[in-house]
Amino acid sequence: MDREPPNAVTEPDSTATATAESVDEASATGSACIRARGVGKRYTTRSGEVEALTDVDLTIQDQEFFCLLGPSGCGKSTFLRILSGLVSEYTGEIEISAARADGGSVTNMVFQEHGIFPWKTVLDNVAFGLKMDGVGKQQRYERARAYLEKVDLAEFADAYPHQLSGGMKQRVAIARAFTNDPEILLMDEPFGVLDAQTKRNLQTELLSLWSETKKTVVYVTHDIEEAITLGDRLAVMTARPGGVKAVLDIDLPRPRTRGAIPTDEFTTLRERVWELLSDEVQQSVER
Numbered sequence: 001m002d003r004e005p006p007n008a009v010t011e012p013d014s015t016a017t018a019t020a021e022s023v024d025e026a027s028a029t030g031s032a033c034i035r036a037r038g039v040g041k042r043y044t045t046r047s048g049e050v051e052a053l054t055d056v057d058l059t060i061q062d063q064e065f066f067c068l069l070g071p072s073g074c075g076k077s078t079f080l081r082i083l084s085g086l087v088s089e090y091t092g093e094i095e096i097s098a099a100r101a102d103g104g105s106v107t108n109m110v111f112q113e114h115g116i117f118p119w120k121t122v123l124d125n126v127a128f129g130l131k132m133d134g135v136g137k138q139q140r141y142e143r144a145r146a147y148l149e150k151v152d153l154a155e156f157a158d159a160y161p162h163q164l165s166g167g168m169k170q171r172v173a174i175a176r177a178f179t180n181d182p183e184i185l186l187m188d189e190p191f192g193v194l195d196a197q198t199k200r201n202l203q204t205e206l207l208s209l210w211s212e213t214k215k216t217v218v219y220v221t222h223d224i225e226e227a228i229t230l231g232d233r234l235a236v237m238t239a240r241p242g243g244v245k246a247v248l249d250i251d252l253p254r255p256r257t258r259g260a261i262p263t264d265e266f267t268t269l270r271e272r273v274w275e276l277l278s279d280e281v282q283q284s285v286e287r
């Protein structure tokens with residue numbers, strides 16, 4: 001279960017990176033939902049300390065679809081886990097301005113491995129978070145069924161996860177996340193293991209749910225094209241210890257349905273992002 005996300009200061013760190021900050025603020029619009037200032041994280045392992053993050057400065061706007069790209073092991077998941085409250089020891093400052101009147105969780109994580117219960121039906125999986133929040137059976141099933149409908153799984157409400165494909169399981173995880181109605185969705189490579197066609201379909205469904213509900217989404221991916229297809233902005237992270245190398249606007253029209261994205265702009269952005277990312281990938285391989 002997700003814990004409440006951080007909203008207070010822990011061990012203020014005065015070494016914020018000026019470069020990343022100025023890029024970030026220059027492209028930001030609207031009101032801030034998440035502010036990270038000088039965030040750092042070290043893990044202590046048997047073989048010593050691992051510095052996962054250093055001086056992460058980011059402002060993510062309310063209702064924004066924000067993507068995080070970076071080489072493997074640069075701390076993307078760690079950053080999401082800090083935002084979710086799953087990792088509570090870190091340096092620097094995280095402020096989350098979103099709040100829920102009903103006291104439910106402000107954030108909801110969606111992982112690559114679905115995180116659904118094999119012994120529960122699809123419907124019970126989707127309604128699980130609401131049950132934990134004390135929502136009555138009729139109301140939680142109604143909400144869960146509505147989202148199952150939106151992700152095309154209405155007829156599988158009584159099925160069990162082992163009867164579903166990987167893409168269907170991920171649909172269940174997404175339906176559950178939206179049913180829980182958090183202010184912020186934290187998505188950790190949710191479509192990372194899916195085939196290209198399934199991934200494309202789920203991206204379209206996710207964008208449609210996001211534009212309907214206008215949640216703030218922080219989306220981790222290794223896939224440059226996915227980040228450009230989905231995001232309003234994207235951050236490229238440095239090799240570990242991860243910091244923010246640059247934040248780019250993805251100024252492409254929406255809805256970003258197949259064929260609606262201008263090819264030239266898409267290609268230019270992809271090359272720009274790859275330029276920023278390739279050195280970091282190289283560095284992470286050399287370590």
Ligand SMILES: Nc1ncnc2c1ncn2[C@@H]1O[C@H](COP(=O)(O)OP(=O)(O)OP(=O)(O)O)[C@@H](O)[C@H]1O
Nearest residue numbers: 043044045050052071072073074075076077078079
């Ligand atoms: N619980 C932990 N204990 C010790 N070290 C950890 C822990 N979690 C992550 N790390 C280390 O912190 C670093 C960052 O890991 P993290 O999973 O956040 O990176 P990532 O960018 O999400 O990686 P990937 O893209 O491969 O999923 C890695 O070196 C990892 O080994």
